[in-house]
Amino acid sequence: MSGNTFGKIFKLTTFGESHGIALGAVIDGCPPNIEINELDIQKELDRRKPGQSKYVTQRKESDKVEVLSGVFEGKTTGTPIGLLVRNTDHKSKDYENIKDKFRPGHADFTYQQKYGIRDFRGGGRASARETVMRVAGGAIAKKVLEKKGVIVRAGVMQIGDIVADSHNFSDVSKNDFNFVDKSKVKALENFFKELIKDQDSIGAKIIVNISGLQPGVGSPVFSKLDAELAKSLMSVNAVKAIEIGTGVDSVTMRGSENRDIISVDGFETNNSGGILGGISNGDDINIFTSLKPTSSISQKTTTTNIDNQKVDLEVKGRHDPCVGLRAVPILEAMAALTIIDQMLIDKAQCFDVERKS
Known part of the structure; x- marks a missing residue:
């Protein structure tokens, strides 16, 4: 009940703090014979690590992963997978002056109220540093999903008032903002120049896309697929809103516009975001995730x-002016962890059900 384990069959348990010795994870329930090595995991960790550009925190962490167990001769064995990433560049002295103060927008106050004690160094377990192990676990989940033709990808589609005109996931890795529309990069560079000068921060919206998932995955009522995805993505630091498919824009649509007509070739539209009645319908699942501005800014306050x-x-300290930039691989990881867990649950319950492809 402590909230440090995610999943029912494919389970991820994480431990560690921002300024502790290391961050770690145990993955239990991973299928055997999945080809995996440290490079597969490292590739994903490198996408979220700090210090990659002038637009993110300048904390220098290599985020080098160590696989401690559960992998033999390049394949998963079906036993628990142990992962470790050591902290090497934490500057705890930056937080000495605020150890008895509650930072607005942070979990300082609530952690103190819940536990009667808190690790004030960089936010402790409440820090976004904790998400490094989510990405490590998500890397393994992605490898399992690849065997079933399921692809999870994400990209920033809005920062402040700058909104993407198109969603090209191939653009994401080609700019410092992980933005899905390369035509907006210059405007973003100018915007961040002023933002950093103002010692301020900004929020972001990220699109998460899941393609290749067969219809029939998910459960009705309390365990709807969209509800499980919303819960997993809402567990990521700074996420404040989730939309599936047309999302909040559905309130301005009529039923004749919003319903997805079914034809012999499939669904004519995808306003549902690939989920009907809490169960996948075979279309792409589109999730829009909104993150708040970074709470740690250097402007003085009370x-x-x-x-x-x-x-x-x-x-003081080194903080992201926009946490959304490094949230892309984190949200991908949580979506991948959710989908593989739901696929395993579906297989356990409906193993003998024949479905049309």
């Missing part, structure tokens, strides 16, 4: 301390 006194606050 807050309260552990004695409930009003105090001044100035946050």
Whole structure:
């Protein structure tokens, strides 16, 4: 019940803090004979690691993964997979001046209220540093999904008022903003120049796309596929809203517009986002994820301390002006972990059901 394990069959348990010795994970329930090596995992970790451009935190972490167990001669064995990433560039002294102060927008206050103690160094377990092990686990989930032809990809589609005119996932790896529309890169460069000068931050919207998933995956009522995906993505730091398919725009549509007509060739539209009644319909699953601005900014403000006194606050340290930039592989990982878990659950319940391709 402590909230550190995700999944029912394909389970990911993570541990570690932002400024601790290391971050680690145990994956249980991974199918055997999946080809995997440290490079497969490292490739995904390199996409989220800090210090890659001037637009993200300058903390320098190699995020080098160590596979401790569960893989033999390049294949998973079906036993628990142990993963470790050591912290090497934490500067805890940056947080000494705020150890008794609650940073606005952070989990400082709520962690103190829940546990009566908190690791103030970089936010401890509440830090986005925790997500490194999600990405490591997601890398393995992606390898399993690839065997079934399921692809998970994501990209930033909006930062502030700058919105993508097109969604080209091939553009994502070609710019510092992981943006799906390369025509907006210059505008983003100018925007971030002013943002950093103002010592401020900004939110972002990310599209997550899942393709190749067969119809029939998911469960009705309390375990709908869209509900499971929403829960997993909402568990990522800074995520404040999830939309499936047409999402909030559905409120302006009539039923005659919103329903996806079924033809002999499939669905004519995809307003449902690939899910009907909580079960996949074979179309692409499209999820739109909104993240709030980074709470740690260097602008001075006021807050309260552990004695409930009003105090001044100035946050030091190295922080992302937009957490959305490095959230792309994290959201991909959580979507992949959700889908593989749901596929295994479906296979366990409906192993003898014949489905049309």
